[in-house]
Amino acid sequence: xxxxxxxxxxxxxxxxxxxxxxxxxxxxxxxxxxxxxxxxxxxxxxxxxxxxxxxxxxxxxxxxxxxxxxxxxxxxxxxxxxxxxxxxxxxxxxxxxxxxxxxxxxxxxxxxxxxx
Ligand code: 5GP
Ligand code: ZN
Numbered sequence: 001x002x003x004x005x006x007x008x009x010x011x012x013x014x015x016x017x018x019x020x021x022x023x024x025x026x027x028x029x030x031x032x033x034x035x036x037x038x039x040x041x042x043x044x045x046x047x048x049x050x051x052x053x054x055x056x057x058x059x060x061x062x063x064x065x066x067x068x069x070x071x072x073x074x075x076x077x078x079x080x081x082x083x084x085x086x087x088x089x090x091x092x093x094x095x096x097x098x099x100x101x102x103x104x105x106x107x108x109x110x111x112x113x114x115x116x
Contacts, residue, residue, distance in 0.1 A: 002047045007099040011045050020075070025061060026068050037107025038076060042069055049098045051089040069104055078106040
């Protein structure tokens with residue numbers, strides 16, 4: 001846990017969030033500033049600052065994140081229409097929160113370009 005990390009504060013319950021999933025290792029909640037009708041952030045509870053800090057021992061966690069995304073997609077009924085997963089890393093990507101997270105975007109037909 002990092003003192004000044006907004007997602008660590010959400011994980012600790014110090015900042016409220018609209019949770020859609022939680023277990024001992026992963027939390028998922030609605031983005032405060034959604035860019036699509038469904039915009040969920042899937043976040044490991046372990047504080048890892050950026051994708052560049054992911055270590056071999058985090059493999060299980062990263063794999064589990066995709067299993068959680070799979071479950072959320074089914075729970076929200078978006079598995080048929082589909083969705084997009086984005087993880088930003090570093091300044092050119094516009095990463096704002098230095099605690100890795102995966103954006104799950106859905107609920108409308110997304111542009112064919114990945115960047116936009
Ligand atoms: P990034 O640009 O780092 O990939 O994405 C960070 C995301 O976190 C942004 O989409 C932003 O709206 C979201 N966010 C930042 N602070 C909070 C917060 O306190 N609560 C929630 N639910 N989302 C947040
Ligand atoms: Zn953190």
